[in-house]
Every structure is written in structure tokens, then in C-alpha cells.
Amino acid sequence: MKTIVVKEHILKANARAAAENRAGFGRARLTVVNLIGSPGSGKTALLERLATHSEVRFGVLEGDPETSLDAARIERAGVPVVQIVTKGTCHLDASMVHRAVQELPLEGLRFLFIENVGNLVCPASFDLGETARVVVLSTPEGEDKPLKYPGVFTSARAVVLNKIDLIPHLSFDLDRAVETLATVVPRTPVFPLSCVTGAGFDGFVEWLVELADRIMGPVAGPPPTGADV
Ligand SMILES: Nc1nc2c(ncn2[C@@H]2O[C@H](COP(=O)(O)OP(=O)(O)OP(=O)(O)O)[C@@H](O)[C@H]2O)c(=O)[nH]1
Numbered sequence: 001m002k003t004i005v006v007k008e009h010i011l012k013a014n015a016r017a018a019a020e021n022r023a024g025f026g027r028a029r030l031t032v033v034n035l036i037g038s039p040g041s042g043k044t045a046l047l048e049r050l051a052t053h054s055e056v057r058f059g060v061l062e063g064d065p066e067t068s069l070d071a072a073r074i075e076r077a078g079v080p081v082v083q084i085v086t087k088g089t090c091h092l093d094a095s096m097v098h099r100a101v102q103e104l105p106l107e108g109l110r111f112l113f114i115e116n117v118g119n120l121v122c123p124a125s126f127d128l129g130e131t132a133r134v135v136v137l138s139t140p141e142g143e144d145k146p147l148k149y150p151g152v153f154t155s156a157r158a159v160v161l162n163k164i165d166l167i168p169h170l171s172f173d174l175d176r177a178v179e180t181l182a183t184v185v186p187r188t189p190v191f192p193l194s195c196v197t198g199a200g201f202d203g204f205v206e207w208l209v210e211l212a213d214r215i216m217g218p219v220a221g222p223p224p225t226g227a228d229v
């Protein structure tokens with residue numbers, strides 16, 4: 001009996017496309033952040049608040065199974081955006097990103113944020129060619145998620161712990177959440193913050209700017225053009 005290992009084949013093809021994306025992002029001097037989190041954790045809210053920080057010039061690729069509602073929110077925030085509708089697929093892949101980024105005006109941008117489909121499992125397996133993954137976990141989800149979904153957390157360069165403004169209304173224990181994260185990802189920075197009040201947000205922005213400085217150098221270099229990616 002013959003067995004076809006579909007997953008392995010798909011992941012190999014994705015890895016090739018991701019490597020091409022990564023090379024193109026490097027030529028365009030873009031720091032690319034793959035935002036992963038559960039539906040409703042606040043990924044789009046994070047990007048909306050980030051739009052108020054002029055030190056982070058960015059564009060966005062929005063991934064959703066249906067609708068362009070999130071892209072409309074990002075556009076209202078004055079940020080260049082392209083919506084990828086996956087038609088039910090539970091994650092973005094590198095070829096979707098490659099096609100979508102051709103439609104995004106990259107001139108003058110230092111960052112590209114890719115909001116993945118809301119999910120803590122599927123997006124973890126698909127490299128998009130990003131510089132860094134950031135997981136957005138929110139307080140109503142509970143402190144135990146890093147234990148239940150370790151794969152996505154171990155692949156992240158940073159964790160945002162969003163919706164800290166809601167803690168007084170929840171049984172969520174911030175110290176316990178930070179301890180739990182430390183058992184799963186002891187060296188990963190954690191940013192407790194609120195996208196609604198802005199509390200804790202500056203620390204995350206500083207980390208982003210340092211990341212870009214480390215990867216691309218403190219001066220952004222010649223503005224990228226669409227032809228570079
Ligand atoms: N109280 C509070 N609400 C928040 C915060 N961040 C986001 N929200 C709310 O949470 C809800 C979901 O936020 P979104 O930004 O749409 O979440 P998302 O992760 O982009 O969701 P999907 O794209 O559907 O996966 C919205 O009603 C937001 O206003 C926060 O820091 N505090």
C-alpha cells in the first residue's frame with residue numbers, strides 16, 4: 001500500500017516560498033512581524049493602536065477566513081493594507097503572502113505586519129518568511145493557553161498579553177500567567193498591555209524599534225519599492 005504524505009509535501013513547498021519571501025523582505029529592508037492569536041485576542045486592535053505611534057511606519061496584510069472587515073479598520077487608521085481572504089483556510093501560507101504583498105505600496109515603510117487567521121494551532125506550522133512571530137494572548141482566554149498550545153508560543157519572539165484593563169472583572173491572575181509563560185518560554189519577552197487604554201504599550205513599541213534596529217540597522221536605508229519584494 002502506498003501512502004502519500006501530503007502535509008510534508010505542503011510544508012516543503014511552503015518553506016521554499018517562505019525563503020523567497022524572506023529574501024525579498026531583506027532586499028526591501030522590511031522588518032516583518034507575523035501576528036498570531038486566537039479570534040478576538042486583539043490583533044487588529046493592536047495594529048490600530050500602533051498606527052498612533054509615528055516611530056513605527058508600517059503596512060499590513062490582513063488574513064481572515066471571510067470578509068475584509070479588519071482591512072477596513074486598518075484603512076480607517078490611515079495604514080496601507082491588503083486583505084487576504086482564505087475562504088475558510090485556518091492559516092496564511094507563504095504563497096498567499098507573496099501574492100498579497102505585490103499589491104501593497106511599500107515605499108517608506110520600515111515594518112510589515114501580517115495578521116494571521118485567528119487560531120493558535122494551524123498558523124504555527126506555516127513559515128511566511130517573517131522576521132519574527134508575535135503571539136497575542138488576551139486575559140479572557142485564561143492563563144493556561146501557553147501550556148495547551150506550546151508550539152505557537154515556543155516559535156514566538158515575543159508575547160503580548162492584551163486586555164489587562166479587564167483583569168478586575170475576571171478571575172485572571174497576571175502573576176500566574178507570567179509564571180506559566182516562563183515555564184513554556186523562559187527567554188521570551190512578555191508585554192502585558194491594553195490596546196484600549198494604551199497601558200504598557202510603549203514597552204512593546206520600544207521592543208519593535210529595537211528589533212528593526214538589530215535586524216536592519218538604525219537607519220532604514222533607501223526606501224523600498226514594490227519591485228524589491
Ligand atoms: N477591553 C479591551 N478590549 C479589547 C482590547 N483589545 C481588543 N479589544 C476588543 O476585543 C475585541 C476583538 O478585538 P480584535 O482586534 O477584533 O481581535 P482580533 O484578534 O483581531 O480578532 P480576529 O481578527 O477575529 O481574529 C474587540 O471588540 C476589541 O475592541 C483591550 O486591550 N481591552
Ligand SMILES: [Mg+2]
Nearest residue numbers: 043044070115
Ligand atoms: Mg483581526
